[in-house]
Amino acid sequence: MPLQTSPDSPAPLRDVVNGVRGWVERLGRVWIEAQVVELKAYRAMTFLTLRDPLADVSVTATVDNVVLNRNGPVQPASQVVAELRPYLHTRAADLRFECSDLRPSGEGRLLARLEQLRQRLQAEGLFGVDRKRALPFLPRAIGLITAAGSAAERDVVENSRRRWPSAVFVTRNVPVQGSGAAAEVIAAVQHLDRRAEVEVIIIARGGGSLEDLLPFSDEGLLRAVAAARTPVVSAIGHETDTPLLDHAADLRASTPTDAARQVLPDAREEAARLEQVRARLHRAIDTMISTERRHLDQLRSRPALADPLYGFELRHDQVAALRQRARRAIDQRLRHDATELEHQLARVRAMSPKATLERGYAIIADARGATVSSVGQATVGEELSVRLRDGELAVQVRGSEERR
Structure with missing residues (x-):
């Protein structure tokens, strides 16, 4: 029953707020479909901002973190269906919502399934950095898997040959969309992996919707790429597109054009780098020659090399000095010995019978x-x-x- 009020007989505010709360709580729990706009996580609870996809209407709901992650992680911009219970906070007369269940829907459900697959394969180590193989500096041949006559094929081939005109491609044209696309791509990867001349494989296609890019998140394809001996480059869609192939591949290129830059060096840059190295080598050789020339000049300026007889003259003076010392020593020794002999003779003569x-x-x-x-x-x-x-x-x- 509506309240009967007048200026002379107003209703207490608490009665009005309690009445509104009663009307709101009679709505009970309802399922709604919305888009997640924002998440603010706290220790045990998360505040969700939900918006109607067709109207400018949004609400904030609280959800327990266990409920939030029960069906896979929820990301901003994902579509969800949620069970909400509206209630009125009486102190501020604030309309609030409590979420008791949350499930991805539409594209959000697909994203949740892909996220679960990503987490499972990551736990297996399929995306580990230690499994990544380095790309060769200049591959003999490049394996290219893409749709026939596609813009992705044209971008890869043309940009590659701008960078390195003699680049060789072994191309496998396959469907890149639809139910059979993943199997075709797997067969192409295995075929190119057996080719000895193919030293890197590029899987490329242009942008598209999430459903269009699903073949490149196929579990079989991810395992085939991880098992390949040849390094694989993922060049799917645009910068914002992230199929699971990006995680399994040895290198992720943001676009097919970027794949050409990642796989091949630029001939002009390499020529310029070679000229720089050659110039540094010439400078190093010139510096070494100058250093050795200075060292040789220093050696040549020494007296022993400037005058070949310098050493002989120096040694001649030394020999003359030694000769004089030897003569003095001999003379002194002879005088000493002569004196000693005279003394001995005197002693002998004094003792002789004569x-x-x-x-x-x-x-x-x-x-x-x-x-x-x-x-x-x-x-x-x-x-x-x-x-x-x-x-x-x-x-x-x-x-x-x-x-x-």
Whole structure:
């Protein structure tokens, strides 16, 4: 029943707010379809801003984080269906919504499924950085998988040949949209991977809707690319398009044109770089030659090389000085030895028998030549020889007298 009020009989504000709350709560839980505009996450709860896709109407709802992630992560701009319970916060008379269930719908449901696949394959390590293979600097041949006569094919080939005119392509034209596209792309990858001359594979197509690009998020294709021995470049759509092939490939190119820049060097840039290296090499050689020339000039300026006889003259003076020192040493040694010899001779002469004889003494010897130094050694009648300073005498013993 509506409230009966007048200026003379106004209703309390609390009754009005409680009445509005009752009208709102009678609505109960309702399912709505909306687009997620913004998410503000807190510890256990997230505030969602939901907007009607066809009208300028938006509300803010609170949702438990468990409910939010129950059916896969929700991203801004995704379409969802949500179960909301409206209620009125009585203190501020603020209309609020509580979300008890949240599910992706339409494109949002598709994105959630792709996200679940991405998380599963990532957990397997299929997207690991350690699995990525480096691209060759200049591949002998480039495998190209794309639609026949497509703008993507034209962009890759033309931009590649602008960068490197002699680039060689082995092209496999396949459908890039529809239910059978993924199988065709898988077969093309496996075929090119077996070609020995193909050193890199580019998978390219232009932009499109999420549904159009679904073949490039096919699990079979992702596993085939990860198993290939040849490095694979993903060049699908535009910068904002991110099929799961971007994660499985060894390199992601933002566009087909960018794939040409990533795979091939620019011939003009390489020529300019080569000229820079050549110029640096020439400067290094010139510097080395100048350094060695200065070193040689320094060597040539030294006295030993400026005057070849300088060393001989220097050694001649040294030899002359050594000769003089040797002569002085020899003379000194000879004088010392001569003095020593004179002393020894004087000692020998002083002790010799001749010196004794010259002092008036005589040496007496018997017939056998033995020296007679005692009276007792001679007998009467024995002939003896007496050696004097200037000769010998033959004598005969007539008698003897021994002194005691």
